[in-house]
Amino acid sequence: MPPPIIRIDTAYLPAVDRVPGASAATARCPDCMQRHFCLPQGLASDEMRRLGNLLSGSRSIPRHTYLFRAGDSLDCVYVLKSGVVKLVWATSDGDEQVLGFCLPGEILGLEALGAESCVNGAVAIETATVCELPIAALEQMCREMPRLQHRLHLLFARQIVNSHMALTVVGKGNAEAGLASLLLNLASRLKAHGYSGKEFNLCMSRTDIANYLGIAVETVSRMFTRLRQKGVLKVNKRNIVILDPDYMRAVAGESPAAMRARPGCVYPGQGVRARGFEA
Amino acid sequence: MPPPIIRIDTAYLPAVDRVPGASAATARCPDCMQRHFCLPQGLASDEMRRLGNLLSGSRSIPRHTYLFRAGDSLDCVYVLKSGVVKLVWATSDGDEQVLGFCLPGEILGLEALGAESCVNGAVAIETATVCELPIAALEQMCREMPRLQHRLHLLFARQIVNSHMALTVVGKGNAEAGLASLLLNLASRLKAHGYSGKEFNLCMSRTDIANYLGIAVETVSRMFTRLRQKGVLKVNKRNIVILDPDYMRAVAGESPAAMRARPGCVYPGQGVRARGFEA
DNA sequence: CGGACAATTGAACCAATTCAACCGAGGTGG
DNA sequence: CCACCTCGGTTGAATTGGTTCAATTGTCCG
Structure with missing residues (x-):
């Protein structure tokens, strides 16, 4: 043993x-x-x-x-x-x-x-x-x-920002986006701690993922196969390899593209420095 | 003016x-x-x-x-x-x-x-x-x-707990639950700050609500009318009266079971010592 | 008045759920 | 050792809740 x-x-x-x-x-x-x-x-x-x-x-x-x-x-x-x-x-x-x-x-x-x-x-x-x-x-x-x-x-x-990110993705009626986003999130957090950003083992069951994303287990399963069939992921049980990060980011909706100035919204001018966040 | x-x-x-x-x-x-x-x-x-x-x-x-x-x-x-x-x-x-x-x-x-x-x-x-x-x-x-x-x-x-609560409600595939939960949440937060827990004005547009809950505006509208028809809510434009809080809590799923121990309080430990939760 | 916007309602459509069967891995007990 | 069961995961077919498209009303404001 x-x-x-x-x-x-x-x-x-x-x-x-x-x-x-x-x-x-x-x-x-x-x-x-x-x-x-x-x-x-x-x-x-x-x-x-x-x-x-x-x-x-x-x-x-x-x-x-x-x-x-x-x-x-x-x-x-x-x-x-x-x-x-x-x-x-x-x-x-x-x-x-x-x-x-x-x-x-x-x-x-x-x-x-x-x-x-x-x-x-x-x-x-x-x-x-x-x-x-x-x-x-x-x-x-x-x-x-x-x-x-x-x-x-x-x-x-x-932690707050993390929850916010979850909010943007969960239950947006798009199961594929939710799963992609979760996988990217896990990958980047693991990467931030020194591990591979591409390949990792999901430690959580499909059931946990489904629960977290607010979708059915069956849907999680289907989304995994869909992403695999598209050649975006390599899935072997719980071992995941992200083959096409760009595609993943694209479907995930790429939440924090927050840094883009949005036209159509007024600016108070006073006190707040917008100071072009360089794009 | x-x-x-x-x-x-x-x-x-x-x-x-x-x-x-x-x-x-x-x-x-x-x-x-x-x-x-x-x-x-x-x-x-x-x-x-x-x-x-x-x-x-x-x-x-x-x-x-x-x-x-x-x-x-x-x-x-x-x-x-x-x-x-x-x-x-x-x-x-x-x-x-x-x-x-x-x-x-x-x-x-x-x-x-x-x-x-x-x-x-x-x-x-x-x-x-x-x-x-x-x-x-x-x-x-x-x-x-x-x-x-x-x-x-x-x-x-x-703030973290609040985000968590949002997560449990958003995208549970149940639009009615989402709306009910949001309304209860707003009501209890206003109440916690000294206002009425039953009647209040929604300051946000249906569009904002829809966006927040991750559903379509039309669905928000339908849910409002449904809750109104059931006699649970009184809805007049953005003025809301909660007529049947029990029903609301029931459909909302009442995410944190723990929270029922302290009525009228969304947050953990609002200055009140809440030892022993039953169950 | 007219235009823009918020909100509501109806009808058709579609993605995800539900219900169901199935597969493989692991564990247990005869 | 195999039969049996359970559990996690996958797949298929039917259903449904919510979306989308579209049209209507009401309200605010220049």
């Missing part, structure tokens, strides 16, 4: 990308392979060390178990070191709604930071390891370290 | 709820009618005063003008004192995607806080007034005032 650590570090990677030696499970921030993508990004080394000392260690979350549940009052936020976690929340009719997926290097539980309890749960899709960051200490440290504070705000903001 | 201030303060209110004397446009935090719902909620009076001094004054945003645009680099966040603002972002094919609506007392521009530039724009639907909060000063003050820091985090978290 293979040691579980193998699956942990490589679950979301194609075989070729595996980094065999890097056992990140126990590393503190300054030694962690995620340090350049994770919360402490941009911190000075002593700041990073302090942040690392804050961590109350790593935790391993087996597949299909909850990291936290709706209604839990969190006193920590979590940084995902490896594995994949899905964010869910329960609808009144008993089934769950998938809100998003959390990839390695990303942060979990921010949405509960100022609140007393969390409205959504987090389930490991693929065996995961997380760092725990006590909220009180994190807030204290943000007060002392402007750079960390700023970084935290950036991560907050990203 | 009626003075514009009338429209500003009452645009989102049914006539009966109007508060004629309250000209909030120039008030500083300690005197502002929004102070109990807005950013400084829970602050001590001297803290509130300090925050108020930070404000670089109020700005008025005429209808259909941008508060900020995608690509702008914001050095302020904004607090909406009156009016309604929609958050939008431009898709590559030239049309816009409505990401959400911002109601009085809510905060704008958080999503740009840590970033270099903003990916989404903000347009006044109804003539709006905002307070400007220089980001640098706000961050500085958060470092000095833990309560404010915590409050800011809460507002961040709410």
Whole structure:
């Protein structure tokens, strides 16, 4: 029987990308392979060390178990070191709604930071390891370290933008666009964390994807085959290769082309600098 | 010709709820009618005063003008004192995607806080007034005032939760549910800020609603008439009265089951300690 | 008044759902 | 070892909810 650590570090990677030696499970921030993508990004080394000392260690979350549940009052936020976690929340009719997926290097539980309890749960899709960051200490440290504070705000903001991106795509009546967008999003997030932007393993089931995109499982399946038949994707079970990123972007609607000046809308003039965002 | 201030303060209110004397446009935090719902909620009076001094004054945003645009680099966040603002972002094919609506007392521009530039724009639907909060000063003050820091985090978290709620509703293939949910959401947010939870004026056009919900305008119209025919809503132009909230909640799917524990509150932990959710 | 725009309604069409059968992989137990 | 079951995934055929196209009304505003 293979040691579980193998699956942990490589679950979301194609075989070729595996980094065999890097056992990140126990590393503190300054030694962690995620340090350049994770919360402490941009911190000075002593700041990073302090942040690392804050961590109350790593935790391993087996597949299909909850990291936290709706209604839990969190006193920590979590940084995902490896594995994949899905964010869910329960609808009144008993089934769950998938809100998003959390990839390695990303942060979990921010949405509960100022609140007393969390409205959504987090389930490991693929065996995961997380760092725990006590909220009180994190807030204290943000007060002392402007750079960390700023970084935290950036991560907050990203989460919002990410949700916004999901909104633009989900339920636009276009299943193909939704799937394409999700795949591009996952690819680029993995790429941002140092992995291949072209090939990756989907850790989530078709059911989860369908739930997230607000479409039926059968439709997800059909869209995969359609994209495969068009030669845009190579699909082998959950291993995905993006063959034609341009086409993918085109069908996805390419949400944040936001930077184009739109004629037909008035400009207040006062205070707001439009200053041609170069195209 | 009626003075514009009338429209500003009452645009989102049914006539009966109007508060004629309250000209909030120039008030500083300690005197502002929004102070109990807005950013400084829970602050001590001297803290509130300090925050108020930070404000670089109020700005008025005429209808259909941008508060900020995608690509702008914001050095302020904004607090909406009156009016309604929609958050939008431009898709590559030239049309816009409505990401959400911002109601009085809510905060704008958080999503740009840590970033270099903003990916989404903000347009006044109804003539709006905002307070400007220089980001640098706000961050500085958060470092000095833990309560404010915590409050800011809460507002961040709410925005995320709000996006999540939108996600669960949009594109569930059920237009009626989407509309019902939006109306309930608006109603409860207005209620949370001291207005009627039953009757209100929709400030947004059917087109905006359709865009936001990811359905066609015609469908929005049909859903309105359907809900009206069922006796659930009273619809008069943009004036809405919710006659049967239970039915509304039922069709809306009532996404976060957890949220039913606290009636009248969309957000997690609105200052209220909500321990133990049943179920 | 006339033009532009918001909203509503009707009819035809189409994409995605639903219901159903099927396949392969994995696990279990006789 | 094979029979049996379950589960995730794919595919087919029929149905439907929402879109699209089109026409109508009403309202605001120059």
